[in-house]
Amino acid sequence: MKIVVTGGAGFLGSRLIAALLAQDSQSRIISLDRTACPVGNSRVESLSGSIDNAADLKRAFAGGADVVYHLAAVLSGQSEQEFDTGLHINVDATRLILEECRALPKAPRFVFTSSLAVFGGEMPDLVPETMATRPQSSYGCGKAIGELLVAEYSRKGFIDGLIVRLPTISVRAGQPNSAASSFVSGIVREPVAGQPSECPVPLDTRLWISSPGAAIDNLVLAGSLPAEALGANRVLDLPGLTVTPAEMLDSLERLVGPEARAHVALTQDTRISAIVCSWPGAFDVMRAKALGFVADEGFDEILQQYLKEI
Numbered sequence: 001m002k003i004v005v006t007g008g009a010g011f012l013g014s015r016l017i018a019a020l021l022a023q024d025s026q027s028r029i030i031s032l033d034r035t036a037c038p039v040g041n042s043r044v045e046s047l048s049g050s051i052d053n054a055a056d057l058k059r060a061f062a063g064g065a066d067v068v069y070h071l072a073a074v075l076s077g078q079s080e081q082e083f084d085t086g087l088h089i090n091v092d093a094t095r096l097i098l099e100e101c102r103a104l105p106k107a108p109r110f111v112f113t114s115s116l117a118v119f120g121g122e123m124p125d126l127v128p129e130t131m132a133t134r135p136q137s138s139y140g141c142g143k144a145i146g147e148l149l150v151a152e153y154s155r156k157g158f159i160d161g162l163i164v165r166l167p168t169i170s171v172r173a174g175q176p177n178s179a180a181s182s183f184v185s186g187i188v189r190e191p192v193a194g195q196p197s198e199c200p201v202p203l204d205t206r207l208w209i210s211s212p213g214a215a216i217d218n219l220v221l222a223g224s225l226p227a228e229a230l231g232a233n234r235v236l237d238l239p240g241l242t243v244t245p246a247e248m249l250d251s252l253e254r255l256v257g258p259e260a261r262a263h264v265a266l267t268q269d270t271r272i273s274a275i276v277c278s279w280p281g282a283f284d285v286m287r288a289k290a291l292g293f294v295a296d297e298g299f300d301e302i303l304q305q306y307l308k309e310i
């Protein structure tokens with residue numbers, strides 16, 4: 001089996017590749033990313049290139065692909081600030097990748113990592129599966145267009161597509177990134193490391209989150225679920241956990257101590273609040289759970305997972 005992962009050097013991409021390697025001993029994996037994939041393994045080929053470059057895509061898809069994970073993207077903060085870059089990579093380049101898949105002899109499973117940022121405007125407390133997409137950010141708009149393309153290429157039989165809308169991932173190891181949601185990890189990660197951090201949204205903002213571990217388990221499953229189990233509806237809101245920054249800081253104080261919590265300053269940022277507060281805080285995920293997708297139990301467990309990893 002040959003698997004292509006775009007964004008294979010990224011936070012989720014590199015973890016996904018490690019999980020796919022552990023799952024079976026046969027698969028060959030191609031990572032296409034601007035930077036080298038950090039997973040060192042003879043079954044992983046790391047291609048440095050860009051998803052908007054036809055020659056780089058040809059190299060990645062030479063010899064076909066059974067499963068494609070399309071993770072490479074311009075994230076929410078950068079998409080808002082660099083409108084053209086965001087739409088070019090998140091929409092135009094997604095179309096180029098879909099065309100590569102269309103040219104393959106057999107339609108590959110195509111997993112598209114979308115986001116709850118496709119939603120916005122008036123939101124019910126619990127978002128139903130049938131909720132219309134109404135993005136309130138350039139990132140959400142790019143993902144919503146990507147979803148439509150994946151659904152259409154799937155309907156035409158060019159790919160065997162599956163769109164998974166990931167919750168915000170927390171706790172994300174490493175450095176702050178260009179996502180507007182970067183603080184959802186930062187208000188925990190930085191204090192644990194003894195560093196100051198800022199919470200830019202009101203403390204009672206409802207966030208829909210997933211640990212990296214649950215997200216990777218769900219991505220692995222998305223690549224292998226039989227098409228018959230999915231039927232015609234190829235969009236899934238993945239399970240997550242509803243939590244507020246206040247609850248996250250309570251966990252931080254409980255598990256790490258009051259001095260860690262004291263590192264977090266409440267400094268409202270209207271730009272970030274406008275994006276993040278437009279995202280829904282809870283979803284009806286009955287269908288995803290019935291298919292075997294998983295969620296975390298609580299933020300204490302997520303924080304414990306992070307503390308064990310570092």
Ligand SMILES: NC(=O)c1ccc[n+]([C@@H]2O[C@H](COP(=O)([O-])OP(=O)(O)OC[C@H]3O[C@@H](n4cnc5c(N)ncnc54)[C@H](O)[C@@H]3O)[C@@H](O)[C@H]2O)c1
Pocket residue numbers: 006007008009010011012013032033034035049050051052070071072073074075089113114115116165166167168169170177181
């Ligand atoms: N992490 C989250 O909270 C979250 C939530 C919802 C959806 N997602 C989606 O999941 C995917 C992975 O997210 P992540 O957190 O791992 O992000 P990340 O930024 O860590 O990884 C993205 C990778 O894509 C690569 N990339 C960007 N532009 C590229 C280009 N033109 N050509 C080749 N590679 C390029 C980057 O170099 C990076 O390694 C993205 O599609 C993101 O939109 C993430």
